[in-house]
Amino acid sequence: MSNSEFSAILIALSACIIWSGNFVIAQGVNEWITPMTLAFWRWFIAFLFVLPIGYKYVKRDWHLIKSQFKYLLAMGIIGVGLYNTFIYFAGQFTTTHHIAIVSSAAPIGTLLIAGICGIERLSRYKVLGAFCALIGALMVVTHGNPLLVFNQDWNAGDIILIFSTLIWAAWSVAITYKHKDMSTRSFLTVIIAIGTLFLLPLYLWELAYVAPTPFTLEAFGIYLYVGIFASVIAWFAWQHSVETIGSVKTSLIYYTMPVFSGILAILILEEPIETYHVIGFILVCAGIVISNLRKLGIIKKS
Numbered sequence: 001m002s003n004s005e006f007s008a009i010l011i012a013l014s015a016c017i018i019w020s021g022n023f024v025i026a027q028g029v030n031e032w033i034t035p036m037t038l039a040f041w042r043w044f045i046a047f048l049f050v051l052p053i054g055y056k057y058v059k060r061d062w063h064l065i066k067s068q069f070k071y072l073l074a075m076g077i078i079g080v081g082l083y084n085t086f087i088y089f090a091g092q093f094t095t096t097h098h099i100a101i102v103s104s105a106a107p108i109g110t111l112l113i114a115g116i117c118g119i120e121r122l123s124r125y126k127v128l129g130a131f132c133a134l135i136g137a138l139m140v141v142t143h144g145n146p147l148l149v150f151n152q153d154w155n156a157g158d159i160i161l162i163f164s165t166l167i168w169a170a171w172s173v174a175i176t177y178k179h180k181d182m183s184t185r186s187f188l189t190v191i192i193a194i195g196t197l198f199l200l201p202l203y204l205w206e207l208a209y210v211a212p213t214p215f216t217l218e219a220f221g222i223y224l225y226v227g228i229f230a231s232v233i234a235w236f237a238w239q240h241s242v243e244t245i246g247s248v249k250t251s252l253i254y255y256t257m258p259v260f261s262g263i264l265a266i267l268i269l270e271e272p273i274e275t276y277h278v279i280g281f282i283l284v285c286a287g288i289v290i291s292n293l294r295k296l297g298i299i300k301k302s
Contacts, residue, residue, distance in 0.1 A: 008250075017260050026087050026091030026099055028268065033219060033222065035089045036199065039199055042230070043199060046227045047193055058190060068182070071177060082164075085199070086160050090160040094155050098161065102137050102165060105136070106169050108129065109168075114173050125290055131287070255281075
């Protein structure tokens with residue numbers, strides 16, 4: 001393994017640790033920072049941070065942005081405006097362990113949607129991997145008994161999590177339709193701007209009718225963490241790793257997040273970890289490995 005590959009792995013791991021902290025925040029601040037407030041300030045700060053980086057690229061790609069504006073509008077609303085906002089809503093009802101493990105099944109949903117759309121062929125390994133990951137996610141949301149999936153009283157947070165996971169999977173497939181000549185920096189700048197504008201009226205409504213925005217030193221620290229580290233730094237770190245070691249190997253590192261989230265939740269929130277959390281995590285990890293056996297070179301094409 002070269003030094004650049006080793007560095008890329010460490011950088012991807014650092015991104016996962018940062019995102020794991022976002023999951024802990026989603027659950028840990030739900031009693032004093034409302035979901036829409038957290039989402040709005042996250043992306044508003046992210047926009048202020050990314051604008052100086054992306055402005056010249058937006059100016060250069062303006063003709064491409066205009067030609068794909070409807071597409072970018074949808075990507076901004078779905079990927080920025082909705083996905084993490086649903087995660088923050090889920091944190092009001094469920095645990096960090098649930099958030100991390102169920103959300104980690106998103107790449108499996110991406111594989112299935114890509115297959116259904118004809119973007120990627122659905123092999124038996126991908127289907128088997130998806131089934132394995134699905135059972136793992138169900139182990140978590142049914143507290144260890146997936147056979148009761150239709151008979152139990154579902155936690156509202158877990159339902160929101162499943163919906164948000166599907167949203168992210170669809171967004172991850174849709175990103176392949178970005179114009180190949182459009183810079184990643186201009187793409188990110190535009191969709192963050194769109195998502196922030198989408199969240200603004202919802203945030204103002206929540207501010208007027210639900211709860212005021214806390215502006216304590218602790219709250220500012222949280223806004224800065226989710227806005228700069230979880231939204232910009234981790235994303236660029238992840239992209240660097242994808243470009244260095246490839247998307248398949250990087251995607252496997254993504255599955256360390258439930259481990260990091262679990263450790264942080266135990267240390268910070270004192271959440272207990274149950275046997276079904278461990279089993280569910282192992283099944284989700286096994287699912288993604290099975291789905292990528294051929295890409296990893298473990299199974300050769302016949």
